[in-house]
Structure formats: C-alpha cells, structure tokens
Amino acid sequence: MLTAREEFFAGITPATAAIGVGIELLSNDTNPPTQPVYNPTTLPLSTSNGKSYTNGVHSSLNGSATNHTTQLVIKTNGHTINKSNDSNDDEINPFSNLPCREPVDLEFKSLSLTVNLGFRKGKKEILHNVCGKFLGSQLIAIMGPSGAGKSTLLDALSGFKTTGVDGSILLNGRRRDLPSFRRMSCYITQDDRLHPLLTVHENMHIAADLKLGPNVSYEEKEERIEDILVLLGLKDHDLTLTKCLSGGQKKRLSIAMELINNPTIMFLDEPTTGLDSSSCTKVLELCKKLAQQGRTVICTVHQPTAKLFQIFDQVYVLAAGNCIYQGSPHQMVPFLQAVGLPCQVYHNPADYIIELASGEYGQDKLTTLKSATGNGKCLSWFESPDKILTSEELMRKHRIPKKSKKRSLEDTSYMNQLSVLLHRGYIKSKRDTTMTHLRIGVNIFVALMLSALYYNSGKEGSRVIDNYNLLFAILIHHSTSSMMLTVLTFPMEMTILLKEHFNRWYSLKAYYTAVTLIDLPISICASFLFTSIIYYFSHQPMEWPRFWMFFAISTLTVLAGQSFGLIVGSWFDVVNGTFLAPVLNIPMMMFAGFGVTLRDLPGYLKWGSHISYLRYALEGFVGGVYGENRGVLECEEAPYCHYRYPKKFLEEIAMRGDQFWFDIIALCVTIAIFRLISYVVLKAKIKSVK
Numbered sequence: 078m079l080t081a082r083e084e085f086f087a088g089i090t091p092a093t094a095a096i097g098v099g100i101e102l103l104s105n106d107t108n109p110p111t112q113p114v115y116n117p118t119t120l121p122l123s124t125s126n127g128k129s130y131t132n133g134v135h136s137s138l139n140g141s142a143t144n145h146t147t148q149l150v151i152k153t154n155g156h157t158i159n160k161s162n163d164s165n166d167d168e169i170n171p172f173s174n175l176p177c178r179e180p181v182d183l184e185f186k187s188l189s190l191t192v193n194l195g196f197r198k199g200k201k202e203i204l205h206n207v208c209g210k211f212l213g214s215q216l217i218a219i220m221g222p223s224g225a226g227k228s229t230l231l232d233a234l235s236g237f238k239t240t241g242v243d244g245s246i247l248l249n250g251r252r253r254d255l256p257s258f259r260r261m262s263c264y265i266t267q268d269d270r271l272h273p274l275l276t277v278h279e280n281m282h283i284a285a286d287l288k289l290g291p292n293v294s295y296e297e298k299e300e301r302i303e304d305i306l307v308l309l310g311l312k313d314h315d316l317t318l319t320k321c322l323s324g325g326q327k328k329r330l331s332i333a334m335e336l337i338n339n340p341t342i343m344f345l346d347e348p349t350t351g352l353d354s355s356s357c358t359k360v361l362e363l364c365k366k367l368a369q370q371g372r373t374v375i376c377t378v379h380q381p382t383a384k385l386f387q388i389f390d391q392v393y394v395l396a397a398g399n400c401i402y403q404g405s406p407h408q409m410v411p412f413l414q415a416v417g418l419p420c421q422v423y424h425n426p427a428d429y430i431i432e433l434a435s436g437e438y439g440q441d442k443l444t445t446l447k448s449a450t451g452n453g454k455c456l457s458w459f460e461s462p463d464k465i466l467t468s469e470e471l472m473r474k475h476r477i478p479k480k481s482k483k484r485s486l487e488d489t490s491y492m493n494q495l496s497v498l499l500h501r502g503y504i505k506s507k508r509d510t511t512m513t514h515l516r517i518g519v520n521i522f523v524a525l526m527l528s529a530l531y532y533n534s535g536k537e538g539s540r541v542i543d544n545y546n547l548l549f550a551i552l553i554h555h556s557t558s559s560m561m562l563t564v565l566t567f568p569m570e571m572t573i574l575l576k577e578h579f580n581r582w583y584s585l586k587a588y589y590t591a592v593t594l595i596d597l598p599i600s601i602c603a604s605f606l607f608t609s610i611i612y613y614f615s616h617q618p619m620e621w622p623r624f625w626m627f628f629a630i631s632t633l634t635v636l637a638g639q640s641f642g643l644i645v646g647s648w649f650d651v652v653n654g655t656f657l658a659p660v661l662n663i664p665m666m667m668f669a670g671f672g673v674t675l676r677d678l679p680g681y682l683k684w685g686s687h688i689s690y691l692r693y694a695l696e697g698f699v700g701g702v703y704g705e706n707r708g709v710l711e712c713e714e715a716p717y718c719h720y721r722y723p724k725k726f727l728e729e730i731a732m733r734g735d736q737f738w739f740d741i742i743a744l745c746v747t748i749a750i751f752r753l754i755s756y757v758v759l760k761a762k763i764k765s766v767k
C-alpha cells in the first residue's frame with residue numbers, strides 16, 4: 078500500500094527529483110497518451126487525514142488521455158510498485174488537503190478592448206472582436222509577436238482589465254460573474270513581485286495565513302505548504318531569502334503562493350521570459366502538471382522552441398489583435414497546409430506562424446489566416462473537436478454555481494489580514510537595511526553633526542538666532558528624510574500591492590492600516606534617539622516637559638513628512654516622485670514663518686501659513702524651547718545678548734509661544750488629512766489600472 082506521500086508524488090516529475098522518487102510511464106497502447114494517469118481503483122486513495130479524492134480532470138476534453146491503459150511504475154527509495162491504470166478513472170489530486178473543484182471551460186465571443194489614448198487623442202482598439210475557447214484541464218499558450226495583444230487578452234480574460242472591454246466571456250457556458258470568477262482564479266504577473274527580504278517559507282506561510290485564515294490549523298497549512306514546495310521543486314530552498322533565488326525559482330515561488338488556495342483557473346503573463354531553456358521547460362512542465370490536475374492554465378509566450386511548443390495542449394495565436402490560429406500544436410502544420418501556407422519540413426511551426434503573424438510574408442496572409450479561423454470561432458483544429466462541449470451542453474453538465482453571500486472578495490477577515498500584514502511588516506523591518514538600520518544610523522549621524530555645529534546654542538542668550546536656525550534645520554531633516562524614503566520605496570511596494578490585492582490576499586483598508594501602523598515604532602524610536610542627542614548637546618532647557626514637547630513635535634513632523642511622501646509615492650513613479658516631492662515641499666517651508674515671519678507675509682499669501690505643516694512644527698518647537706514662561710537666558714559668550722529675554726525674541730519672530738497644544742492638534746489634523754488623501758489616491762490608482 079502506498080502512503081499518502083507516495084500517492085502525492087505519483088503524478089509529479091519535478092518533485093520526484095528532489096527526494097529521490099522516480100516515475101516511469103509505460104504505455105501498452107500504440108499511441109502513447111500525452112497525460113500520465115493514475116489508477117485509483119488499484120491504489121487506495123486514503124490520505125493522511127483520511128480524506129478521499131474526487132475527480133479533478135475533465136476527461137472528455139483530454140481526448141489523447143482517454144481510451145488508454147497506462148502502466149505506472151513508481152520507484153520510491155528502494156521500492157518499486159507497478160500499477161495498471163485505466164485513464165477513464167479518477168486521477169489523483171496531489172493536494173491532499175484541497176477540495177477538488179470542477180474544471181472550467183472559458184469561452185469568449187466578440188471580445189474587443191479599447192483604450193483611451195488621452196485628451197483629444199481619441200481611442201485605440203487593441204483586440205478586434207476575437208473569439209476563442211480554452212478548455213479545462215489544459216495548458217493553453219497565447220502566442221504572437223510583440224505588440225500583438227497577448228497581455229491585453231490575458232488582462233481582459235482574467236478581469237485585470239475591465240475598462241473598455243466589450244463582448245462576452247463565458248464560464249462553462251454561463252456569463253462570467255466577475256467576483257465569483259476572481260474567487261476561483263489567480264493572475265501571475267510577468268515580473269516577480271515578491272518581498273525580497275522574506276524567505277521562501279515565510280512568503281508561503283504569509284500567503285497561507287492571508288488566504289486560508291485562522292480556521293485552518295497551523296499543521297494543515299504547513300502540510301499544504303510542504304506539498305506545494307515539493308511539487309514546485311522549492312523544498313530545498315525554503316529558508317532562502319527571495320532576493321537570493323534565481324529567476325526560475327522566483328517564477329515558481331510566484332506560482333506556489335497562488336496555489337495555496339487551489340485556484341481553478343490560472344493566468345500567467347509570460348512565465349518563461351528571462352529564463353534559460355531548461356528553466357523554461359521546468360516552469361512549463363509544472364504548468365502542465367497543474368493543468369492535468371483539473372485547472373485551466375493560460376499563459377502568454379513569445380516564441381517557444383519546438384520542444385516547448387509540444388508541451389502545450391492548445392495554442393491561440395494573435396496577430397495585431399486578431400486570432401490567426403486556435404487549436405492543438407500538432408494540428409498547426411495540417412492547418413497551415415490546408416490554408417495554402419505550408420510550413421517547411423525543418424521549420425519550427427511556432428517560428429513560422431510568428432513570422433506569418435508579424436506580416437513577414439505579407440498582410441494578405443494574415444487576412445487568409447484570420448478568415449480560416451473565423452477570428453477564433455473555428456474549433457476544428459483542436460485535438461478532438463467532436464468531444465468539445467457546446468455552451469448548452471456545458472450548462473447542462475455543470476450546475477449553476479452558487480453565488481457567494483460574502484460582500485468582500487477576500488477569503489479572511491479584516492482583523493486576520495491586518496495581523497498577518499503587521500507580522501510581515503515586522504519581519505521586513507527587522508531585515509531592512511534602508512528603512513530601519515540606515516534610517517536609525519542617519520538620524521544618529523545627523524544629530525551628532527548638528528550637535529557639533531550648534532553646541533551650546535540652546536542656553537546661550539547670544540546664540541538665539543543660531544538656535545532658531547537649528548530648530549528649522551531639524552524640521553527640514555525630519556520632513557525631507559522621511560518623505561524621500563517613502564517616495565523612493567513605496568512605488569516598489571505598490572507593484573506588489575497591485576498583484577496581491579488583485580489576487581484577493583487582502584483589502585486595501587487592511588493593507589493601508591498595516592502600512593500606517595508598522596512604521597510607527599521605528600519613526601518614534603528614530604525620532605527619540607535624534608531628539609535625545611540634539612537636545613543634550615545643544616543644551617536646550619533641561620526640563621522634562623520641554624524635552625517631551627520637543628520630542629512630540631519632532632515625531633509628528635516625521636509622520637507628516639512620511640504621509641506627504643505617501644501621497645507623492647502612490648501617485649507618481651520613483652523618477653517623477655523624486656523630483657516632485659522636494660519641489661512640493663518648498664511652499665511648506667516658504668510659509669513656515671522662517672525667514673519671512675508670519676506677520677510679514679503678504680495678505681494674499683496668508684492662506685499658505687494655514688496649510689503648511691512646517692509652520693505648526695516650527696511654532697511648536699519655538700513654544701517648547703522659548704515659550705511657557707522660560708526664564709532669562711545665560712549670556713556668557715558675548716558682552717551683550719540681544720535676546721536674553723525669550724519674550725523679546727518671540728515678539729521679533731511674531732510667535733506667541735503659548736500655542737503648543739494648538740500646534741499639536743494642527744499637526745495631527747494635517748497627518749490625518751494627508752493619510753486620507755493618500756488612501757484615496759491609492760484607491761484611484763488601483764482602479765485606474767483596471
């Protein structure tokens with residue numbers, strides 16, 4: 078009898094290599110089946126947790142896999158088990174903990190996608206009424222030359238893009254209900270949007286916590302993670318930081334994280350781009366395995382080699398937004414022959430069709446191909462066209478899917494998402510040399526530099542102006558350093574947010590709350606260190622209440638600068654943000670009351686002082702240091718001290734010195750408004766991507 082783990086490995090090639098399990102498929106049919114099939118009638122299917130498996134394969138659609146008898150030889154470290162297999166029987170589902178779902182046929186009719194080119198520039202249609210059918214349990218390649226519309230088609234089908242999309246998309250014959258569809262599908266982007274400072278296992282565990290929630294036990298999650306990591310050949314790397322993984326491993330990790338909640342339909346945008354041929358093969362073979370387990374796996378590819386081309390069950394070729402071939406890779410040569418464009422014997426058909434699609438042999442050939450396929454309507458070139466079910470048959474076969482009563486798209490509660498995101502943020506902060514270590518280091522360094530420059534200026538009556546300059550310099554340091562750090566780092570976070578949010582890992586609200594909270598301890602800590610150093614060495618009044626006032630204003634300025642950076646960082650990319658953030662901060666400095674006092678500001682610019690958070694911060698600093706009835710200052714370094722009486726200085730700079738609490742409230746309100754604006758900008762940005 079096989080153990081659950083042996084059963085698990087029975088259909089999995091990459092995993093077997095990792096732990097010394099080998100599989101050989103011996104067919105006793107003259108036409109070898111393309112898909113290895115496991116016979117549950119001869120092998121017991123009980124799992125470690127006592128569950129039994131149900132069918133995960135759309136057998137009627139896998140013509141080549143049916144009507145074959147296959148012999149499966151499983152070699153497990155030393156033992157060899159021979160099993161006969163009739164492929165009409167159920168296939169094992171290697172995810173021993175995941176409930177099997179029905180395979181889904183995805184069909185689209187007269188699909189067009191139009192984009193707005195901008196003000197007065199009109200519109201551009203990228204997809205032109207294309208049709209197509211992607212069958213369940215198959216690996217489908219969307220091919221075409223650069224700019225043909227592959228990614229656009231993938232975006233439209235996955236629901237990543239909804240604006241400008243016209244036509245109908247059907248799932249098992251019924252109109253696609255986008256929220257339900259998103260619950261059963263996932264989108265894996267071309268670039269690997271992963272957290273570089275988390276290990277493979279941490280990434281997986283966080284994905285599991287976000288997708289499965291606290292109702293699934295830790296042990297079950299671990300079991301599922303291990304199964305997936307073994308399946309994807311990542312088990313040996315589970316303690317490796319993501320940033321140290323190779324391109325192919327990153328790609329596999331991206332897939333692994335989405336497999337946690339067992340999606341039925343997987344969209345992959347160019348999963349082979351940037352990989353060497355062996356990694357390409359590994360990734361595509363893995364996709365094939367996932368498809369064989371009952372999923373519809375759709376990916377875009379540029380120009381596969383002849384070997385990779387054969388891995389796909391179906392290819393869909395686009396040329397300038399039109400379909401020029403749809404069917405099995407094996408049928409492509411007969412198809413081209415049939416339309417009078419025969420492929421040379423030694424020419425890779427995939428290369429040839431891309432050359433045709435690029436218009437290398439003339440535009441008239443494209444017209445011929447488009448009409449031969451009916452722009453995707455023709456299904457004759459599939460492996461077994463007679464076995465393809467019509468929409469009506471599919472509707473009869475598959476019951477109406479239950480509509481979820483849940484309003485939110487995410488699988489777990491807000492509180493669960495928040496706590497997992499906080500935990501993830503904590504791990505990242507601990508390891509982040511820029512956001513944490515460097516930031517603390519820079520604060521200590523700047524504080525020591527300023528201390529050396531303004532040593533003793535806080536208590537000396539002859540150096541009040543110097544001290545005033547110091548207070549303004551501290552404000553500029555706090556506001557710009559926190560702002561620029563956010564502007565530089567947030568756009569990278571934004572790309573990950575877009576992917577994870579689209580794949581329903583968490584709501585924007587949970588993400589935003591976590592981002593706001595996670596940075597608080599580091600900001601407070603950095604600000605405390607800075608304040609302690611500068612306050613002591615510049616000899617500000619040695620009274621605890623004044624120290625805390627100084628610290629409170631410093632911290633609120635850091636938070637205001639950060640919130641301002643968040644608005645810019647979520648609106649603009651790094652290049653534009655780096656230019657715009659300091660520029661936009663200049664009016665804040667202009668209206669702070671430094672240089673030109675608030676009294677001397679021209680009447681038509683007075684409004685500026687009300688919106689400048691640096692004005693409230695400067696007023697708060699001055700109030701803390703010179704207000705609140707501070708006594709006469711020392712005058713040891715000069716024969717005459719003009720501002721020996723702090724009141725005189727306050728009059729000169731047009732500040733009252735008793736507005737500390739007003740300034741604190743004004744800073745808190747400013748932070749709240751900035752945070753609200755950045756939330757709205759983020760939400761709009763996510764919407765605009767669609």
Ligand SMILES: Nc1ncnc2c1ncn2[C@@H]1O[C@H](COP(=O)(O)OP(=O)(O)OP(=O)(O)O)[C@@H](O)[C@H]1O
Binds near residue numbers: 201
């Ligand atoms: N928002 C947009 N505005 C204008 N044109 C767009 C927009 N999005 C896509 N396009 C155009 O649509 C066409 C198809 O783009 P798409 O990214 O889908 O191509 P692709 O086949 O995936 O190309 P590649 O393989 O190079 O990624 C291209 O000509 C592209 O310039």
